[in-house]
Amino acid sequence: xxxxxxxxxxxxxxxxxxxxxxxxxxxxxxxxxxxxxxxxxxxxxxxxxxxxxxxxxxxxxxxxxxxxxxxxxxxxxxxxxxxxxxxxxxxxxxxxxxxxxxxxxxxxxxxxxx
Numbered sequence: 001x002x003x004x005x006x007x008x009x010x011x012x013x014x015x016x017x018x019x020x021x022x023x024x025x026x027x028x029x030x031x032x033x034x035x036x037x038x039x040x041x042x043x044x045x046x047x048x049x050x051x052x053x054x055x056x057x058x059x060x061x062x063x064x065x066x067x068x069x070x071x072x073x074x075x076x077x078x079x080x081x082x083x084x085x086x087x088x089x090x091x092x093x094x095x096x097x098x099x100x101x102x103x104x105x106x107x108x109x110x111x112x113x114x
Contacts, residue, residue: 033112034087036079036094038071044098044105046072052105053079056093081112 038049046068053064057080070077082090091107098105 031083033081034084034109035081035112036087036090037076037108037110038067038079038094039106039108040071040075041104041106044103048098048101048103049105052094052097056090056097079107084109 038052049068049071050061050064053059053067054061057064059067067077067079079094080087080090087109091109094105094107098107
């Protein structure tokens with residue numbers, strides 16, 4: 001909020017008038033969302049995929065198994081939906097953990113479509 005002072009030419013304090021100018025609040029938009037997607041391969045053990053989903057995303061064993069089976073049967077599966085920076089971080093963490101354990105598992109991010 002801005003306060004603009006206007007006064008008469010005689011500098012009489014009692015005659016000063018304050019004018020309040022209200023500025024519009026900036027509109028805040030939700031950040032665009034991205035899916036973290038696991039891609040199927042024929043070499044990464046299913047137990048390792050479940051381990052990844054539990055350790056990085058905090059899923060329970062049952063939910064991790066459901067996602068792992070979706071990856072296995074459909075070729076890819078969504079692990080979670082996040083703002084871009086968080087999705088990139090989680091995808092990178094998956095790829096680094098897979099590489100550290102010498103598995104070819106790959107994760108990528110995809111923008112959400114409405």
